Amino acid sequence: MLDNYLPILIFMIIGLLVGGGAMVAGFVLGERRPDHQKNSPYECGFEAFETARLKFDVRYYLVAILFIIFDLEIAFLFPWAVALDGLGMVGFLAMVIFLAILVVGFVYEWKKGALEWE
Amino acid sequence: MGFEKFLFYVLAATLIAAAGMVVTRRNPVHAVLFLVVAFFSSAMLWMLLEAEFLAISLVLVYVGAVLVLFLFVIMMLDVDIATLKAQFIRHLPLALVVGVIMLVEIFLVVGPGNFGGESFPNPAPQGPDYNNTRELGLLLYSSYLYPFEIAAVILLVAIVAAIRLTLRHRPDTKYLDPSKQVYVRKGPDRVQLIRVPPEPRRVPPTATPTSGVEDEA
Amino acid sequence: MTFDYAHLLPIVPEIAVLVLASILLLVDLWLKDEDKGTNHLIAVFGLLVVIGLTGVVGGGEREIVLSGSYIRDPMSDVLKIAVLVVSLLSFVYSRDYLRDRGLWVGEFYVLTLCAVLGMMVMISANSFLTLYLGLELLALSLYALVAFERDNPSGAEAAMKYFVLGALGSGLLLYGLSMLYGASGSLELGAVARAVAWQGADNQVLVFGLVFVVIGIGFKFGAVPFHMWVPDTYQGAPNPVVLFLGSAPKIAAFALAFRLLVDGLGQLHADWQGMLVILSVISLAVGNIVAIAQTNIKRMLAYSTISHVGFIFLGLLAGTTEGFAAAMFYAIVYALMAAGGFGLLVMMSRQGHEVERLEDLKGLNERDSWQAAMMALVMFSMAGVPPTVGFMAKLLVLDAVISIGLWWLALIAVFFSVIGAFYYLRVVKIIYFDKPEVIEPLVVGSGARVALSVTGLAILLLGLFPAALLTYCQAAFA
Numbered sequence: 001m002l003d004n005y006l007p008i009l010i011f012m013i014i015g016l017l018v019g020g021g022a023m024v025a026g027f028v029l030g031e032r033r034p035d036h037q038k039n040s041p042y043e044c045g046f047e048a049f050e051t052a053r054l055k056f057d058v059r060y061y062l063v064a065i066l067f068i069i070f071d072l073e074i075a076f077l078f079p080w081a082v083a084l085d086g087l088g089m090v091g092f093l094a095m096v097i098f099l100a101i102l103v104v105g106f107v108y109e110w111k112k113g114a115l116e117w118e
Numbered sequence: 119m120g121f122e123k124f125l126f127y128v129l130a131a132t133l134i135a136a137a138g139m140v141v142t143r144r145n146p147v148h149a150v151l152f153l154v155v156a157f158f159s160s161a162m163l164w165m166l167l168e169a170e171f172l173a174i175s176l177v178l179v180y181v182g183a184v185l186v187l188f189l190f191v192i193m194m195l196d197v198d199i200a201t202l203k204a205q206f207i208r209h210l211p212l213a214l215v216v217g218v219i220m221l222v223e224i225f226l227v228v229g230p231g232n233f234g235g236e237s238f239p240n241p242a243p244q245g246p247d248y249n250n251t252r253e254l255g256l257l258l259y260s261s262y263l264y265p266f267e268i269a270a271v272i273l274l275v276a277i278v279a280a281i282r283l284t285l286r287h288r289p290d291t292k293y294l295d296p297s298k299q300v301y302v303r304k305g306p307d308r309v310q311l312i313r314v315p316p317e318p319r320r321v322p323p324t325a326t327p328t329s330g331v332e333d334e335a
Numbered sequence: 336m337t338f339d340y341a342h343l344l345p346i347v348p349e350i351a352v353l354v355l356a357s358i359l360l361l362v363d364l365w366l367k368d369e370d371k372g373t374n375h376l377i378a379v380f381g382l383l384v385v386i387g388l389t390g391v392v393g394g395g396e397r398e399i400v401l402s403g404s405y406i407r408d409p410m411s412d413v414l415k416i417a418v419l420v421v422s423l424l425s426f427v428y429s430r431d432y433l434r435d436r437g438l439w440v441g442e443f444y445v446l447t448l449c450a451v452l453g454m455m456v457m458i459s460a461n462s463f464l465t466l467y468l469g470l471e472l473l474a475l476s477l478y479a480l481v482a483f484e485r486d487n488p489s490g491a492e493a494a495m496k497y498f499v500l501g502a503l504g505s506g507l508l509l510y511g512l513s514m515l516y517g518a519s520g521s522l523e524l525g526a527v528a529r530a531v532a533w534q535g536a537d538n539q540v541l542v543f544g545l546v547f548v549v550i551g552i553g554f555k556f557g558a559v560p561f562h563m564w565v566p567d568t569y570q571g572a573p574n575p576v577v578l579f580l581g582s583a584p585k586i587a588a589f590a591l592a593f594r595l596l597v598d599g600l601g602q603l604h605a606d607w608q609g610m611l612v613i614l615s616v617i618s619l620a621v622g623n624i625v626a627i628a629q630t631n632i633k634r635m636l637a638y639s640t641i642s643h644v645g646f647i648f649l650g651l652l653a654g655t656t657e658g659f660a661a662a663m664f665y666a667i668v669y670a671l672m673a674a675g676g677f678g679l680l681v682m683m684s685r686q687g688h689e690v691e692r693l694e695d696l697k698g699l700n701e702r703d704s705w706q707a708a709m710m711a712l713v714m715f716s717m718a719g720v721p722p723t724v725g726f727m728a729k730l731l732v733l734d735a736v737i738s739i740g741l742w743w744l745a746l747i748a749v750f751f752s753v754i755g756a757f758y759y760l761r762v763v764k765i766i767y768f769d770k771p772e773v774i775e776p777l778v779v780g781s782g783a784r785v786a787l788s789v790t791g792l793a794i795l796l797l798g799l800f801p802a803a804l805l806t807y808c809q810a811a812f813a
Contacts, residue, residue, distance in 0.1 A: 004246065005165075056194040058284050064190050065280045068183040069273050075175045076258075076266070083255025090338040091259040094266065101270040104357045105277035111364040114281045117293075223543060227514060232540045260338070261402040264346075268456060268468040271353060272475060275449045278360065279479030282442045 062114060073102055126166055133159035144203055146192045150185055157181050168244070171251040342400035345407040348389040348415060349455050355381035356448040363441025371439045375430055378444045382423045389415050399461055403523040406461035410663070410811035414458045414590050417667045421583045421674050422451050427786040428678035429575030431779070435685065436484070438573070443483060447579060450476035454587035460594055462522045463512045470508070470555070473587060474501050477580055481572040493571025500554065500564040508551025514544030515599070524599040531602045545603055548595055549610045556588045556644045558614045559621040569637035570691070574684050577633060578677035581640060582670040585647070589666035592651055593659065604654045611652035616747055618645035623755035633691050635758060636676060639717060642755055643669045649748060650732040656812040658735035663808045665728040668797065672725060675713040675790040679706060682783050696762065698771025705784070706777065709791045711763045716794045718759035719752055724798040731805070 080087075080095050087094075109115060136155040143149040157180045164173035227233075258266060302308060343350075359377055366373055393412030399405065426447070433439040449472060456469030478501065482494035516522055518540040519530035531541060550561065557565040569577050596607050622642030629635040647669070650662025683690040683699075683706070690696070700707035716725035729752065733745045797804055 056190055058194060060190050061187070061194060062280060062284045064183075064187045066277065068179075068187060069276055071183045072179060072273060075179055076269075078175075079171060079251050079255030080259055081255075082249065082252045083259065086252070086256050087259050088338075090263070091255075094259050094263050097267060098270045101267070101274055101353070101357070102277075104360060105274045108360050108364065109277055109281055112281055112285060113287065114285050227540050227543050232538070233517065262404070262464070264401040264404045265462075265464045265468050268465065268472060271449060271452060272468065272472050275446065275472065275475050275479070278442055278445055278449075279475065282440075282446075283479060283482055283485055 059117070066109060066114065069105075070102075073099075122166060126163070129159045129162050129166070133163070147189065150188045150192060153188070154181055154185055157185070168250060171254055345392055345398055345400055346405060346459075347392050348385050349452060349459070351381075351385045351388050352448055352452045352455065355385065356445050356452065359441050359448065360445045363445075366441070371441075372434075374439070374441050374444050375426065378426055378448065379423065381448075382419055382426070386416060386419045386423070389419065399525070403525070404462045404465045405459055406524075407459055408811070409807070410593070411459045411590075413807045413811055414586055414663070414667075415455050417670065418451060418454050418458070418583045418586050421586070421670045422447065422579065424674045424678065424786050424790065425575065425579045425582065427782045428578060428674070428681050430782055432575050432681050432684055436573075438484065438575075443480070443575075446476045446480050446483075450480070450579070451583070454583060454590075457587045457594075458590040460590075461524050461598075463516060463524075463527075463599075464522050466591065466594060467505075467509060467512065469587075470591065471505065473584060474505065477501075477576075477584070480576045480579070481568060483576060484573045487573070489571040490573060493568045496571075497564050497568040500561075504551050504554025504561065507547050507554065511544045511547025511549075511551060514540050514547065518544060524594060527599045528601060531600055535602065541600075541603065542606060545600060545606055546610070548600075549607055549614075552588070552592045552595065553614055555591060556585070556647070557641055558644045558648065559617040559641060562618070562621070562641050565641060566634045566637040569633045569640075570631055574633075574677065574681040574689060574691075578674060578681055581636065581677055582673040585640075585644070585673070586666050586670050589647060589651075589663060593663075596651065597654075597659065608652045608654060611648045612741075612744065615645040615648035615652065616744070618642060618648065619748055619751040623751045623758075626755065627758045629758075630693055631691050632680065632693050632696065632762070635693070635762075636673070639755070639759075640669075640673065642751065643717075645751075646729060646732050646748065649736050649744065653735040653739050653741075655735060655739060656809070657738060658732075659812045660805065660808040661728070661731035661735045663811065664801070664805055665732055667804065667808075668724050668728045671790060671793060672713055672716050675709065675787065675794065676717070678783070678787060678790065679710050679713070682706065682779050682787070683777060685778075693762070693765060694772065696765050697769040699766040701771050702774065703777045703779070706779070706787070707766045709787050710766055712791050712794055714759040714762050716798070718756040720756070722795070722798045724794050724801065727798050727801040731801075 076098065077095070080091065084091060133156055136152045136159060139152040140149045140156060143152060157176060161173040161176045161181075164170075164176065355378070358381075359374060362377065363371075363374055389412065393407070393415075394409075397406060397408035400407075426444070433443060453469045453472030453474075453476060456472060457466060458469075460466035460469055478494055478498045481497050482491050484490045515527060518534070518538050519527040521527055521530060534541065552558075553561040569581065572580065596604075600607065618641050622638045622640070622645060626635050626638035626642070629638060643665070647662050647665050650658045650665055652658070653661075680690050683695070696710070699710065712723065716723035719725045719729040729748075733748060736742075736745045736748070
């Protein structure tokens, strides 16, 4: 069974080589002369005022959760698309109803302005 | 079979190590990143079980979306690491007791006596053109039609609840609306340059010496 | 695979609730703030239609459709109608409250209706999968409803506690269900029952699974020692949400327990009976004794809920048709009483003033004697004073317990009920014999007044003629 994954393994190895190779080449070939000033955090010439970790606005969370919901919906679409020829009308209608329920939610979020950033 | 077994142990060890790091790391962002590793290893384990679609959707949905949300939430909360650590130490004994009990239970239940190779033999291997995703789809949209539609309603509730609880309009925010910007017509909507005839210079009645110098320059 | 569209007939009520929720969600988007009353009208008339549909579709032999994931039997008909009626009452009670506080938005109705849909799915579930999905649909809607007043920090805190403990309970339930699936090889309750009958209690996995399932059920009911979320959630949530949360879901929880323990694991009755005995005795003890110490009436009613859950468990653990009928009767009647009690709290709350301390009820009789009489009736019924229906319900449960020879258990239940009567009667004393702190009369809408009268009348009439409901409960298990 693992034989089927050989092309993927080769693909992954090449990907790692290309991605990692660039970093290694930069590390080996680049010239580095670090000193104290270069290594200290830089904020427009001042000492840093605060940590880099700032609170995020709750609006990012709303966008992310709406994204997850539609991402899940798409996860349901994949097996449906692959198996559609064996499902007949019932399978087709099942997905239509599924999408209709989510379209109601989509209309709601659009009209409420949840997709607006302001 | 030998290599698959080797792969299984490597993945299982990675999974357990990553899960251990998730609960022991002090920095919650690092914990989430170890959770990514844990999810990847379990996806690979599922791949070994020939559940390809589930493995890929685990990566797509959990790593791709849910963990991004985790990161957002952690960054929103501004977690105080020192108090977290104190709580961790304080609850550690209780957590260890619960963990050990769960572990013993799992060994009792999932041991070879109940779920060993004799009672659950390997299914017959499928041919190379066997499509796991298709079989899943054939089952999901016929036998499990009703649970599938309930899942849609649960997603709908999630949309409504998330919007109700977090959406606040801020009328005082100032921003540009591009769709209105493109409708600006030449004429009244635009900034116009109006040629104003220069007024004759008025000489101030009593000029101080410094300003007088500037005026002449 | 061929699909018979006639199989969709039994789920018409569920489809109708979903359509109703979708219509409300969309209509609300185009409603102006002053027209929000339309939401209320749509929800109330929609629920009336759904009750009618459930009655039309119901009746007759049990049918299992949709590849074994859905069951319609006499029990599901009665429980669904009970859930729908209690939800309808809670809509009517909360109308003025929601209007006065700017909570009169479509989302309230949509989330409540989705919770109702979740309960209906649970009641009609014939497989672990549908049961769990219905439970999650209910729970998700309720978490959001508890935090519905989003500028209120105590509501958010209550929702957080409810969510964390509810998720823990769901997780334990799911863990148990996965063990049962592993041991029986099926998700469908009928097939599980056959596998259990074949294997019996020798299979360790089944027993472990059963333990987790009972813990999960205990969490969802709020039985001691899994009750920690109940008082905090009741205290922090807005009153209309407590009204809904404290009434209808108890009926659905009964269905959850019945489907899992009796339909699925009926053969393991000897094992789960012992667990339920422990849960019900400590629920009765903790619920009734801790309630005495409460000064917040919402917390007091929360502990009273816990003690009533003990009674429902008593009926279930009897394991006879008589016991199941008694437990079902008790669950429905309790939901009705809770709707009346919390409904009164909702009606007394006015803008900027949430009724939650016992002192707020002082001298209610001088302010509105009708409401005072109804509150007294509900309290008498919860305490189990004849001729109210609460007495009949307790009597039936005790009768079922004695008939299987557990007379000592019945004695314990009576003992704690007598202790419990103290705090119910204290409320009656506060209403009638204490001087009011404010004298202004209460303004109550006519809809709420009618709903309250219906509840009071039902409590009295069902107490005098319990057969009206009891025959349906008994027919469900015949």
